[in-house]
Amino acid sequence: MVSEHSQITQKVNDYDLAATLNSGQAFCWELAGPGEWRGWVDGKPIRVQRGSDCFRFRGRGMEIAKLSRYFQWSEDLSAIQRTFPDDEWMREAVAYSPGLRILRQDPWETVANFISSAMKQVSQIQQINRALRQRFGREMEPGCWSFPHWRVLAQSTEEMLRECKLGFRAKHLIVTARQLTEGEVSLEKIETMPTDQAREELIKLRGVGRKVANCILLFAYGRMDVVPVDVWIERAIRTLYFPKKRKVTDKRIREFASTYFGPNGGYAQQYLFHWLRTREKVAAVTRE
DNA sequence: TGGCAGGGGTTGA
DNA sequence: TCAACCCCTGCC
Numbered sequence: 371m372v373s374e375h376s377q378i379t380q381k382v383n384d385y386d387l388a389a390t391l392n393s394g395q396a397f398c399w400e401l402a403g404p405g406e407w408r409g410w411v412d413g414k415p416i417r418v419q420r421g422s423d424c425f426r427f428r429g430r431g432m433e434i435a436k437l438s439r440y441f442q443w444s445e446d447l448s449a450i451q452r453t454f455p456d457d458e459w460m461r462e463a464v465a466y467s468p469g470l471r472i473l474r475q476d477p478w479e480t481v482a483n484f485i486s487s488a489m490k491q492v493s494q495i496q497q498i499n500r501a502l503r504q505r506f507g508r509e510m511e512p513g514c515w516s517f518p519h520w521r522v523l524a525q526s527t528e529e530m531l532r533e534c535k536l537g538f539r540a541k542h543l544i545v546t547a548r549q550l551t552e553g554e555v556s557l558e559k560i561e562t563m564p565t566d567q568a569r570e571e572l573i574k575l576r577g578v579g580r581k582v583a584n585c586i587l588l589f590a591y592g593r594m595d596v597v598p599v600d601v602w603i604e605r606a607i608r609t610l611y612f613p614k615k616r617k618v619t620d621k622r623i624r625e626f627a628s629t630y631f632g633p634n635g636g637y638a639q640q641y642l643f644h645w646l647r648t649r650e651k652v653a654a655v656t657r658e
Numbered sequence: 659t660g661g662c663a664g665g666g667g668t669t670g671a
Numbered sequence: 672t673c674a675a676c677c678c679c680t681g682c683c
Contacts, residue, residue, distance in 0.1 A: 394666070484667095485667095485668095487666065487667080488665095488666085488667035488668065488676095489664090489665050489666075489667060489668095489676090489677085489678095490665080490666075490667090490678090490679085491665070491666075491679085491680080492666080493679095493680090494665095494678090494679065494680085495666090497679090532677085535677095535678075535679080536677085536678095537676075537677030537678050537679090538668095538675085538676040538677050538678090539667090539668090539676090539677080540677090541676090542668075542669090576668090576669090577667085577668065577669090578668085579667060579668045579669080580667095580668095581666085581667060581668090582667070582668080585666095598666090600666040600667080601665085601666055601667090602666055603666085604666095643666085647666085
């Protein structure tokens with residue numbers, strides 16, 4: 371028996387859905403219509419639309435607890451923002467998209483996405499996510515394929531993964547899928563580990579280095595103090611916070627990132643990242 | 659239309 | 672510390 375589509379309306383405050391879904395943390399969302407997004411929560415295809423003070427969800431078998439955990443609308447955003455450093459750049463980044471949130475995503479899909487992300491742009495990571503679903507996932511609704519379990523990818527071949535536009539990352543993803551299948555690393559156990567230990571554990575996975583591990587900790591395990599330093603954040607820290615110093619080592623940048631932005635540094639980083647990326651796009655479009 | 663540089667990172671020497 | 676990895680995109 372196929373359950374019917376249902377609808378859930380949830381009141382939300384301070385939530386910029388577009389910025390949140392489009393800020394390089396999740397790769398399974400696409401615009402389905404004006405203000406309506408199509409994507410996945412808890413392995414189920416859903417649609418979400420922003421009303422004036424609410425979200426309207428449509429889908430089959432949705433659970434409010436799962437939606438709440440994924441979208442994190444209960445987090446007190448202004449309390450989080452109050453922990454950010456009070457400087458000109460942070461103020462500008464927060465003012466640019468004040469309702470930007472950090473989602474709580476499925477660990478495995480986050481691992482796979484960020485292994486795929488090495489030297490890739492957001493749109494390309496989205497393409498890979500889609501290709502993996504179509505090639506290896508289950509069709510839950512016409513045109514909607516679930517993200518494949520690691521056991522499925524572990525049984526595939528590097529060649530098959532390369533057909534999903536993974537390039538040299540295909541090797542990394544298939545080895546990681548096999549490591550998980552063999553129980554070499556447990557994504558479930560990481561949930562309760564202290565952050566440093568969790569990071570070491572994630573780095574055991576092939577294709578996961580420090581930056582990718584930090585993304586996984588922030589976007590899948592809710593470790594809000596973890597700041598992934600990618601080239602955007604590195605560039606931002608160099609130009610915004612060390613404008614006069616010529617030689618600032620990478621180590622110094624990482625140390626600065628992990629202390630300066632405070633107990634919710636990962637959140638702060640996401641505001642800077644989104645502001646820099648889209649501001650540049652806006653500048654490119656409006657350039658005379 | 660085609661050639662070319664370069665990219666949100668990791669690995670292994 | 673640095674080249675190699677693969678391929679898509681944007682630019683000329």
